[in-house]
Amino acid sequence: MYFFLNYLSLSDLCYTSTVVPKLITDLLAERKTISYSSCMTQLFILQFLGGIEIFVLTGVAYDRYVAVCRPLHYTVTMSRQRCNAVITACYTGGFMHSASQFLLTIFLPLCGPHEIDHYFCDVYPLLKLACADTYRIGLLAIVDSGLVALVTFVILMGSCFLMLHTIRGCPAESRAKALSTCSSHVTVVGLFFGPVLLIYMRPAETFPEDKAFALFYTIIAPMFNPLIYTLRNLEMKNAVRKML
Template sequence: MENINNVTEFILLGLSQNKTNKSLCFLIFLFCYIAIWMGNLLIIISISCSQLTGQPMYFFLNYLAFSDLCYTSTVTPKLLTDLLKERNRISYASCMAQLFAMHVFVGGEIFILTIMAYDRYVAICKPLHYTVIMSRRRCHVLVFACCTGAFLHSFAQSLLTINLPFCGPNEIDHYFCDVYPLLKLACTDTYSVGILAVANSGMIGLVNFVVLMLSYFLILYTVRVHPAKSRSKALSTCSSHITVVVLFFVPILYIYIRPAATSPEDKVFALFYTIFAPMFNPLIYTLRNTEMKNAMRKVWCHNPLFTGRQME
């Protein structure tokens, strides 16, 4: 089939067409975006400037915070500017670039969260072999594997979309470019493409979620025979990660695990993993983490660089 594409730009319908709602959403999401940058930069700097960077758990947390900043920045700035305009346009090339970047960083986030669950499993279930299994070299290899997997996932999604012909309506019922809303606009039968898109995104999300749940099932099974104090410490370490996983994975699975179709609720669910999850992640990982709070205190309260005191 010849790829006939008469569309040079798309119109994003966004979250609402009501001016009052758009103004309110702008203020809320601007606050969220500032909080995302402040919170995740706080984590990155605190870990990088402390001894925590040598621990695998915080090594991966650093990458998680960086991933949060990257994928929310592919969507949120455009969303904020569109909330101030009457008509929200995005060029075809920019739309494809946004789709690719979004799936790269979200895919990386999925893989990083899975590796963090594996790290907790090794730390709790195989403590004597932890330093050998989670060596620095192994950590770098796992992060490289995450980046490679995310790139391949995004490349496949982009390849499926960029070959579609667009010759009719160009209004995307979303606030960013994604595969399913674009499939709806294609002027050809997209059933087979939709199946491939679900197999790619949906299965990656589902398989990683199953691996995550299996890791925590094994952790719970292992700690059941531990003393109450040790069990409480192990569960406290994992609770933050489980909260992040639920907040991030549930909306993704809702959107991508079902047949390729769109609904008005998708935009609301997408807000959870594009804006709310990266905003709450720093709070979740710091409020109940004593090591993280101590590191932040040392970096920000006792470091002359930040306090302004000169070294004696």
Template sequence: MEPTHNVTEFILLGLAVSPELEHMCFLLFLCFYISIILGNLLITVTVKGSQSLNSPMYFFLSYLSLVDICYSSVTAPKLISDFLVEKKTISFNSCMGQLFWFHFFGCTEIFLLTVMAYDRYVAICKPLHYMTIMTRSVCSFLVAVSWVGGFVHSIIQTLLTTHLPFCGPNEIDHYFCDVHPLLKLACTDTYIVGIIVVANTGMISLTCFVVLVISYIVILVSLRRRTSEGRLKALSTCASHITVVVIFFGPCIFIYLRPSAIFTEDKMIAVFYTIITPMLNPLIYTLRNEDVKNAMRKMWIRKVDLDNK
């Protein structure tokens, strides 16, 4: 039986800032979004255009930057444009589309971060076999698995939500369409669906985070046998990834590994993992990485030389 959808559009309550602050927020979040696009695009172009950044670590990093661009683009443009209008509406189909793409890119990023931790584990714990284990075909396969895993996760979330009846009210207490706020609006008992959502999203986040923690514990234990110089070099390559993992997984686990209750803090926490983290990733990976900075300098010098000819 087809679900009943008396609701043709939803009203987003947004970040609920005062009217005086909305224009300031518009400029602030527009700057954030431009930074996300330019920063991640710069990393992608640098990795693809530099022969020195041809290791698996940078192969994964280029895809992480691509996913960050797509991930933030699902929610940020709508949030930014809504600061300029009084009534923030989104059609039913657009809402479900936003839900799908948000979880697709978000889950793909989770899997990519986990794959990157595996790459660091092999590089540090099995350095002699690194290039034979992490071949280009294996790396491509792991990236493909991340995309497929994100799709499977997202299609489950979307199908569960679209098959719920929505007959009013239609106000979403959020700035984008996510599962928990939508479950609150469904005019049916959503307990079972809520459990599935927690099992799907929450457990993926928690399981991947546990795998990441275990991999880094193994890495740290293995480093005890290294010289202090080798230990520092290995830790420096992991530090950026650990930072990204902590600031991305922490909010995700808090939001999704619990029943579909809505807290007032949820929207600000969501800003952190939908906008702030994708904006910080390029800075984290470039400021702490001499190889990336050197590759960017070479590309800039090459561009200047071409322009002067």
């Protein structure tokens, strides 16, 4: 579990660093500007790290599922080679997702005024600036981002239901551990995937509320993910108690 949490924390740190410094600068600056190259760079990196975050969360869910539902096979199933393969797949999937989003927007003919109704460069606000019909591009963006988020959401919730089904006849201590894991999944789904699904599982349009929803999956959820997954862990709680 801590192997995946290491990569989750790293992606969270890099993910928020892509948005927060520019956001703070814009809040302090009188004129809020960003160059075209910087905007495209931010878009690519943000989608890349966001994709990695979603796929690593899927890896965490699979790791917890094996630990609870197949404990005797855990060391064989989740070997170091398998864990490295999962992380490699996460980075590959994140790159493919980011590249597809980047290619959808890089060739768009943009019209003036070049004002983005958002605090970072995202696909939907950029589609709004295009001087061409973006209906098909918007559909592709929904299929890419929305489908990835939806599949991950189903996997996270499915793993939680399978764990609850497996432990229904177990002792109270075992049920408490599994319930702690499920509560972590549900908290992450609420903070991260709820706003993502609200934004990317609808037509490619921007609304004023999108900026408030985006705060959850760009800043709040990445900040709390490591805390959620570690402070809900019994070993971590015992270690903190001993340290205190």
